[in-house]
Amino acid sequence: MFSKESLDNLILSKRTVLCVGLDTDPAKIPAHITGTTKQKVMEFNTSIIKATHKYCVAYKINVAFYEALGMEGWQILFHTAEYIKSHYPQHFLIADAKRGDIGNTAERYAKAFYDEMPFDAITLSPYMGIDTVAPFIRRGKFAIVLALTSNTGASDFQLQPMDDGKPLYQKVIEKFSEKFGRDEIMFVTGATHSPMLKSVRSLVPDYYLLIPGVGAQGADYLTTLSNALNASGAGVLINSSREILYASSNDDFEEAAAAAASKYEF
Numbered sequence: 001m002f003s004k005e006s007l008d009n010l011i012l013s014k015r016t017v018l019c020v021g022l023d024t025d026p027a028k029i030p031a032h033i034t035g036t037t038k039q040k041v042m043e044f045n046t047s048i049i050k051a052t053h054k055y056c057v058a059y060k061i062n063v064a065f066y067e068a069l070g071m072e073g074w075q076i077l078f079h080t081a082e083y084i085k086s087h088y089p090q091h092f093l094i095a096d097a098k099r100g101d102i103g104n105t106a107e108r109y110a111k112a113f114y115d116e117m118p119f120d121a122i123t124l125s126p127y128m129g130i131d132t133v134a135p136f137i138r139r140g141k142f143a144i145v146l147a148l149t150s151n152t153g154a155s156d157f158q159l160q161p162m163d164d165g166k167p168l169y170q171k172v173i174e175k176f177s178e179k180f181g182r183d184e185i186m187f188v189t190g191a192t193h194s195p196m197l198k199s200v201r202s203l204v205p206d207y208y209l210l211i212p213g214v215g216a217q218g219a220d221y222l223t224t225l226s227n228a229l230n231a232s233g234a235g236v237l238i239n240s241s242r243e244i245l246y247a248s249s250n251d252d253f254e255e256a257a258a259a260a261a262s263k264y265e266f
């Protein structure tokens with residue numbers, strides 16, 4: 001069970017806002033890890049988690065990397081989520097699934113990620129509307145709504161002005177924060193949009209922001225942090241995936257991942 005306050009306390013006690021992204025690509029696993037794909041991915045994931053748990057407050061499992069492995073990918077997703085929750089229950093666990101569908105379908109997604117798997121949060125696309133997020137609102141869980149994504153395509157729709165001149169992403173943030181509270185939802189804002197981060201923070205000073213875009217996508221971590229922290233010095237989760245997972249492709253990959261993760265301490 002997580003709340004805004006418990007996440008703030010976790011961040012302030014660990015002195016980090018890092019969320020390690022488990023975007024595991026079997027082709028990038030160090031060659032000395034052998035066995036079936038399932039064995040290799042599980043060994044790699046558990047090694048990365050053991051090496052990084054001290055330096056992060058959250059893990060984000062990007063579901064696409066597991067779906068791409070077929071039936072056994074779903075098993076690896078389940079086992080990785082269970083491993084994190086049973087060994088490191090204090091860590092916030094995000095399913096990066098980018099779902100979003102009509103109510104009865106959304107309820108099934110919520111059942112899959114909250115009941116069948118032990119996720120604390122799920123990423124959601126907002127474009128089918130506010131009703132599609134409602135089934136993911138549960139005490140102790142967070143629905144994480146895409147607002148301003150880190151990719152260049154964010155300018156195709158999210159940065160476009162609406163009739164009142166406000167960009168679409170701002171409308172998304174305003175509408176969702178009118179409807180749902182700071183213990184219910186978070187917003188995704190890409191670190192690559194550095195000038196806009198400050199305005200997102202001032203739009204929703206009390207809500208959590210999940211921020212990808214540092215590390216492999218090149219945004220500066222310290223600038224991101226200073227633009228995004230809330231008044232209590234928390235309120236933000238900064239995700240980094242490839243930079244940490246693939247810090248080394250040799251048998252020192254655990255030390256290299258730990259060193260990459262430890263750079264996010266503040």
Ligand SMILES: O=C(O)c1cc(=O)[nH]c(=O)n1[C@@H]1O[C@H](COP(=O)(O)O)[C@@H](O)[C@H]1O
Pocket residue numbers: 021023062096123148149150151188189190212213214215216217239240241242243
């Ligand atoms: O929702 C996300 O997590 C997400 C939103 C976004 O705007 N940009 C973005 O990169 N992500 C995810 O964040 C992770 C970034 O990975 P790295 O670029 O390797 O650190 C990937 O899992 C992306 O799918």
